[in-house]
Amino acid sequence: MQIHILGTSSSRPAHGRSVSGSVINTNKGAIIVDCGEGFQERIFNHNKKLKLQKSNFRIKFGKINTILLTHGHLDHTWGLLPFLKTLSLDGRNLPITVIAPTSHDIINKLTSSKNPFTEITDLEPSNVDLCFQYRQWWSLGGTTDALNFQVNWILIGVDENDEIGKLNAILLDPDNNNVQPVDNLKNYTNEVEIMNVPTLHSVPSCGWWIKEDDKKGKFNSELAEKNNLNKIQIKKLANGEDIENHSSKYYRESGILGPSVLISGDTAGENMGFQNFSKTNYKTSLLIHEATFLEENIDRANQYLHSTAIQAAQNAKLINANNLVITHYSSRIKDTSNLISEASNEFDMVHAASDYDIINLTFDDIEIIS
Ligand SMILES: [Zn+2]
Ligand SMILES: [Zn+2]
Structure with a gap:
């Protein structure tokens, strides 16, 4: 799994940093998480550079199958429609899925009416609610008919106190x-395992946990030959079936666990979503967590429901992540070294992301290419 960080600034570009946007290459295709303003220019420039370098990690546009949004603030969403338009101009014909959070009330109202344009203003959603943004994008040409490729527009209801894994x-x-209910997101993500983790921000918001499949160990055909097994017996063992006097598990080397990443989006440091996630058995190789502020600005972090670097590190510890990468810096922060030294007091494996970093992730190892 490789994670391409295409923006590390909060709210607006500052100090050479752009607003949020990441691309994750998995063994079942690529996933975008958030795409703020200028996203398409960043992804094109980044990829052009990787192509020139003949990098194995370059992003293949045809492999992008899912776009996940963490919340409706424009520094996370403004680049989505221009990017879809460009894919259309490039002649894309493969489907793409867009998944974004809203409130449970809005989901329930749309479900009962079965009409994607049902009036929802009585629920008093924020004016950037993704339900509204979807409608605006549709009216500006973001539909399957206008783009000439299928877009699966999915909304999920989120609340800080949701049970983890309940959809x-x-x-x-x-x-x-x-409007149709969705039982399993995997049916729309080319089978990549993704899950929303509710977070706490000024609008409905969630982090995204994404896991690459475990790889099966190699079948030991030499051992099968040595034991004089016939083809039918070997086939059964290779398929995981036990046969008389032979257990299939002795014929397969141990597998490789797939890496997983949790991207927080914008969130207050203390939130029920991370508390509840920490009580589950989901493993997280890497937490990418916002760290908008230094500890001296904790009052601002609490007021605007953002995190400090220390809170990001506390959450990494809470969910038992192997590694922490911080991002989404306030324009007050010129140099990220103070964020790292604060976070390091709580958690050992901290890296402060820079724009265009590539994080190459396995279950138990991490390499950061800057
Ligand atoms: Zn933000
Ligand atoms: Zn935000």
Whole structure:
């Protein structure tokens, strides 16, 4: 798994840093997490550089199958529609899935009406609610009909106190005026395992946990030959079936666990989502957590529901992540070394992301290419 960091600034570009956006290459295709303003220019420039370097990690646009948004603030969403338009101009014909959080109330209202354009203003959503942004994007040409490739528009209901792994999601089809429930996100992500982790921010928000599949160990055919097994017996063992006097597990080398990453999006440091996630058995190789402020600005962090670097580190410890990468710096922060030294008091494996970093991740190892 490789994670390409394409923006580390909060709210607005500052000190050469752009706003949020990441691309994750998995063995089942690429996933975008957030795409703030200028996203398409950043992804194109980054990829052009990787192509010139003949890098194995370059992003293949045809492999991008899912775009995940963490919340509706424009520094995380403004670049989405221009990027979809460009994919359309490039002649894309493969489907793409967009998944974004909103409130449970909005999901429940759309579900009961079965109309993606149902009036929701009585629920008093924020004016950047992703339900509204979807409608604006559709009216500006973000539909399957206008783009000439299928877009699966999914909204999920989130609340800080949600049970981890419990899904309340709908698929919206603006071309046919239709709303359908979604039982399993995997059906829309090319089978990549993803899960929302509710967070606490001024609008409905969630982090995204993404896991690459475990790899099966190699079948030991030499041992099978040595034991004079016939083809039918070997086939059974290779398929994981036990046969008389032979257990299939002795014929397969141990597998490799797939890496997993949790990207926090914007969140207050103390939140129920991370508390609840820490009580589950989900393993996290890498936590990418926002660290908008230094500890001297903890009051601002609390007021605007953002985190300090220390809180990011406390959350890494809480969920038992192997590594922490911090991002989403306030424009007050010129140099990230103070964030690292504060976070390091709480957690050992901290890196402060820079724009265009590539994080090469395995289950138990991390390499950062700056
Ligand atoms: Zn933000
Ligand atoms: Zn935000």
